[in-house]
Amino acid sequence: MRDITTKHIPPRSWPEALTRRRFFGFVAAACLATGLSACDDDRDEARRLQATWTASPQNYNEAVPVPGVPPPEPQSFQDQSIRQVMRVSAGGEKVRVRVSNLFGTAPVTLGGVHIARGTGGASINATTDTVLRFNGQESVTVPAGQEVWSDEASFSLPSQTDVAVTVYVPQTTPVATVHSQGQRTISIAAGNALGRATFTPTETRQSYYWVTGIDVRADDARGVIVAFGDSITDGTGATVDALNRYPDFLARRVAADPALKGFSVVNQGIGGNRVLNDVIGTRGVERFQRDVLGTTGVTHTLILLGINDIGFGGFVPAQTVTADDIIAGLQTMVDQAKARDVEVFLGTLLPLEGMAAPYYGQEAEAKRQAVNAWIRANTAQAKGIIDFEAAMRDPAAPLRMRPEYDSGDHLHPNGTGYEAMANAIDLGLFR
Structure with missing residues (x-):
């Protein structure tokens, strides 16, 4: 190994x-x-x-080393406002927001950052609109390669509530740090629309720009459950704005359980992410320190990662890895979590027969089976396992996902499948 x-x-x-x-x-x-x-x-x-919402930062300009996939077209904003909608997990009395320029090569200046309760689309409850300050200032300049937290602001926030974080970009600013797959409608308007109750967007997107975290202060805060993974955690195949990714369903289950009052669930998935190689997002063994152990108040993490390590090798032979390589990477993350007294749970890799070649084939299936066998046989390595495969496989064809759970590509669940994944998690693990 x-x-x-x-x-x-x-x-x-x-x-x-x-x-x-x-x-x-x-x-x-x-x-x-x-x-x-x-x-x-x-x-x-x-x-x-504690953290109540997160989106793992990615480098917008990174190229995907897959034949036929072109590099991204450069993007920038100038004299525009971006209203970004998020569903928070836990509530509280104060909030702070993180602005990230981790992948920028030049400073990023935001002319203002506001937070308000969302009322749908590009609209907010204007009576809740709150100016966020950074060291007392309304504008903030974030140096290249760094990120900053706003000052804490009084903001009454119930659990399972939509908030809108609006940022104003005054000068020409190239896009570098994003979370590409937000699964929410993000609205863009011309000029400074920071406190405007509503506006007609000039365009909409589904990515988060610069905003990567919201923390909340609450008297009953007890801990944070971090879902860590790839596109199956990030929500490919889910419905935009429907909040039907598996961490969304899990967050609602946790919020409804009186025994788990004070816990939040946050999503640190990146579509296309891998354990061992940088393709889309920093490789898992590296970003685990930042995106899991660096999450405010983290107490538990669910790791579902490795299927892209298996599949992408079919496109890029130089990045082919063995099952033992993937297992060693997962073990590294388990060890890091245990060293920090964070309870870690490993998720088995979902069935994917029917996914197009060269992503899937007999060799890929053998690796998936080996990784899952190790996860099931080595429960002492982690606090426990979540047997997602058992919950998702078709009893009539165990190498395939159940048809009613399949988004259509045989790799990613649909909303019904993501709900089944969340229901496969025993909430007693967190009590």
Whole structure:
């Protein structure tokens, strides 16, 4: 089995670099040593902040090394507002928003960033419109390769609510850091429309631009479940604006369970992502540090990744990997999570017979079976497994997805299939 090494991506601030248990243990030890009563307040403040929505950052300009796939056309914005709609998981009394320029080669300046409750389409409840500030300023310049959080702002936010984050781009700004598959309608308007209750978009898209995270502060915050994976986590095959990806269904199940009050579910999937190679999005063994362990308040993660490592080798022979290579990469992520006291669950790879060659074939199927056998046989390596394959396979043809769950490409589920995936997860795992 090949040894997998990863590039360390340092967290944004030292408290986020520690697990909740270790951080609170450190604070408790300091309190005992100094006798400072304020330590209890500091510990409570750290506990109450958690992620409620995420979108993994991608490099818009990265080329896909697959024959016949052209590089992306350059994009830029100038004197335009982008209203980006998100469904948050947990609610709270304060929010902060992360703006990312991780893949930019030049600074990005946003003339303003507002958050408001969404009321559908490009409309907001104007009475909730809130200016977000960055070190007290309404505009923010994010250096190349960096990301920043807004100051916390008072904002009453129920769980399972749509919010709209509107950004104004005053000067010509090339697009670099995006999340390409948002599965929500994103509206673009000319000029500064930051606080406008509604506007008629000049165009709509389905990608998120620069905005990659929303954190919420709540008294009952308990933890964050991060869904980590590829297009099956990101939601290919789901219906735009229907909120029917598997993490969406899981988030609603968690919100409806009184025993899980205070937990949130966030989605860190990237369509086309792999464990071991950069194709679409940074490879999993590298971005796991940032997108899972760097998520505010993370306590659990579900990993469903590896099918693209198998399939893309058919298009790019130089990037062919073995089942043992994939297993070693998954083990690396499990080890990283356990070292941070994050409970990790491995998902079995879904059946895909019928997917077009050269993505699928006998060799690909043998690798998938080997990876799934390792996942099932090595449950001690992780906290547990989620047997997605068992929930999705056709009893009459076990190498295929059930027809009623199939989006049509034999790889990605439809909304009904994604709901079945979410229902296959025992919520008792998080209690």
